[in-house]
Amino acid sequence: MCQIDLRGPLGLTREQCDLLVSLPMRGSVESLNVSVASGICLYEALRQRGG
Secondary structure (H helix, E strand, O other): OOOOOOOOOOOOOOOOOOOOOOOOOOOOOOOOOHHHHHHHHHHHHHHHOOO
16 A cells, blocks of 8 residues: 655645545445545544544
8 A cells, every 4th residue: 555645735626636646445435525535634634634
C-alpha cells in the first residue's frame, strides 16, 4: 500500500489536481459517494497533521 502525504493544501477536483488517490476497499463495493470518500480523505489528512 502506498502512503500519500496529505499535510499540504488539498483540492477535490480531478481537472486541476496534481495527484489522484484510490481508497483500498474490501468486498464488493465498487465506489463510494463523494461525501464518504471526502470524509475518509479528510480524516487521513487530519491524522497526518497530528489532529
